[in-house]
Amino acid sequence: MAQSVMEKNQISDEMILEKLSQKSTINQGFSWLLQKYKERLYWHIRRMVHQHEDANDVLQNTLVKIYRGINNFKGDAKLYTWLYRIATNESLTFLKKQQRQKSTSIDNEELNLNNKLKADTYFDGNDIQHQLQLALRTLPEKQHLVFNMRYFEEIPYKEMSKALNTSVGALKASYHHAVKKIEAFLKKEN
Amino acid sequence: MKKNHHIQEELENISPFLAHLRQEEIENPKVPDGYFETIEDNIWARIKAEDEAESWGKVNVPSSPVPKVTWLQRVKSWLLCPQVGVSFALVLVAVFALNILVNPTVEEGNIVLTEEEIDEYLEENIDQFSESLLLEGMSEELADADISIELNIDDADIDAYLEENIGEIDPNLLEETW
Structure with missing residues (x-):
């Protein structure tokens, strides 16, 4: 995907959302989203769940949920706020599950x-x-x-x-x- | 990294000790080498695998063809069963008999009682009613009653209150109210 190789600070949320809004460019839009936000989301999750392996699992679940649910983004909040919400929910769900397993x-x-x-x-x-x-x-x-x-x-x-x-x-x-x-x-x- | 002045100042007011600690350069925990370069490929691989699994399921588990039957055909065939006819007859006889037993002399619709008459009757015969039946009646009445109280408090006022009483609010309560 040569087109998707772009400096992450060059990509605006508007550009990402425009690509995501069309079926033909949705994958490119998602690639840009990953480039721009993967690290921030990773650190947000890592600080919650602490260990890298757990953070990796939660991040993957988060990103797949974002991809599947991109049509649910209403545009009434900032893109990053919406991404944060999903990452937070996934982290909290993980921690709750982990807590239940603790004996x-x-x-x-x-x-x-x-x-x-x-x-x-x-x-x-x-x-x-x-x-x-x-x-x-x-x-x-x-x-x-x-x-x-x-x-x-x-x-x-x-x-x-x-x-x-x-x-x-x-x-x-x-x-x-x-x-x-x-x-x-x-x-x-x- | 340059720290946000406003956030640093806020922390200084709550805990100078932690504010001092925050000013030190804190390294992020480590991640495996090349992790951020490979995460994209892993995500795409997972999405592709999920999509393939889904389409594989659709292709390989075809739904068995169901012959089209209209609702009219279904009702007709059901009514033609002899068991249904006998059951209908029995139900009609039972309803008729029950009606005679329940209302031997008075026809339904002729009795109109006012609220006062009902109250009077209840008061006079209060011993005849079981406690559970009375409680049931009361809870139904309460459920019907409009007892909601509308609090017209602005979010800004709630925030102002929380800020003024920041140290006194039970942290457990905050955790629960989210």
């Missing part, structure tokens, strides 16, 4: 997380990064999600509110609590 006690869970993180081939964070990752895993899912979107991805509350279908006030409050909890965790550990 270990809460005490062992923290130890398992620690070991898993150390065993993750693709994680070579320094001590403070390691501590931060551990702290993030102690947060409830939605606080974790809001924290990632604000702290790492710097997404404005208004955009977050559209992607997560929650009020700005609730998001601010969730972020506040998440920050406080992480601070307490890190201070306790150091």
